[in-house]
Amino acid sequence: MRFGIAVILCCLAGAQGQQVFSVNSETPQFRGGGKTTERQNCESNMFTVQRELGAMGEKLKAMESRLETCQSLMELKSTVASLKAMLEDFKKEQEDRPKVAFSAGLGENGHTGPFNTGTTLVYKTVLTNIGSAYNPATGIFTAPLRGVYYFIYHCHGGSSSEMNVSLYKNEQHIVMAYEGKSDDSSDNMSNGVSLQLESGDQVYLHLAASTHVWGQPKSISTFSGMLLFPL
Template sequence: MVVLQMVLLLCAGSSLADDLFSPNVNIIAELEKLKNMEERIQKLEETLTKVLSENEALKTLEKDSQNKMEFFQKENEAKKVAFSAGLLESGTGYTGPINTPKTLVYKKVFSNIGGAYDPNTGVFTAPVKGAYYLRFYGHSHGGTTMAVSLLKNGETQCSLYSWKPTSNGNASNGVVLTLETGDQISTRLWQNTWVYDDPASYTSFGGFLIFPL
């Protein structure tokens, strides 16, 4: 009996030792699960970072595309340039003569596509670099001299002239000019000369962009 008890005690001690010193299978399995979970979380973080990076790239691309579209729209609008105006907004009458040259201000605006002509100053300002066609007309009555020049940035480009016609005098001129952005075009009445206008707009000024450069 004593021997049997001793054997049982030895077996129990051996089993307890095995439990204490042998790895616990459940703990290892849980640790393995945690390891796998950490790997999955890391992969998710990497995927999320990649998605966020791609999203930022898409936002940048979208912004660039929008900027380009706005640029092309503005450029296309800038290509639409044309104007035409008569000297007097209403009524009839002479302009001149005066002792010094005078910039003619055409008040009766028929069209001003692009808004490059200023009816307050009589000056057309080129919105884009390009080839432009400019034309102007003048009218005078018998016995008066009419002379008008077309100017680019204050420099005469071409002129029209009618010296004391016996009845009515009419003249016109036109030119194709290469203009830089901001170049200014106007017409100037010579000193001691006259121009006449009425609701028929005999004296007028106009032009348009042929093509940009």
């Protein structure tokens, strides 16, 4: 680029050095037969320099475009790295998170009840017991840690007597499912609830006096619970 500018200055200086004005003429006069050729050469050099400057300008634009592309790629790589770090943190959080879930079937082939007094239902057929918080010998779920849990139960029975099953937290009545006598050959009922529990709290199902539920090996009557999230 410096060479191009130098050529322009030299050409201008040469042209001015060769130009002679006549005192009695309005039009400048040039001496020497080679002056026209020199001027043409100077103009040709100027055009060459202009082309080179134009080409350099295009190269500069291309370099700017490449720099912008590189900057975008660097920003993209930074974003990908941040997302990978977030994913690893999420995986670690899930791995460290306590896992508690159970499902159990009543397991009896026939009626359970009616009894003269209320009875804790014991769901003996364990389908799932992650965390071993459910005891199939007693029918009681014991919260291993403070958190919010979800419980759901489904009961099947005949039409000979009522069904009345409640969910208890410790000795506190929480929810109930009820089905009266009917002309149908069988009845079904269910209920569910989310509970905030402290470590050691117990949850179980209670069959009311003079009512019944029906069980079978296919676990038609079930009791399930899971930890939604710790607190």
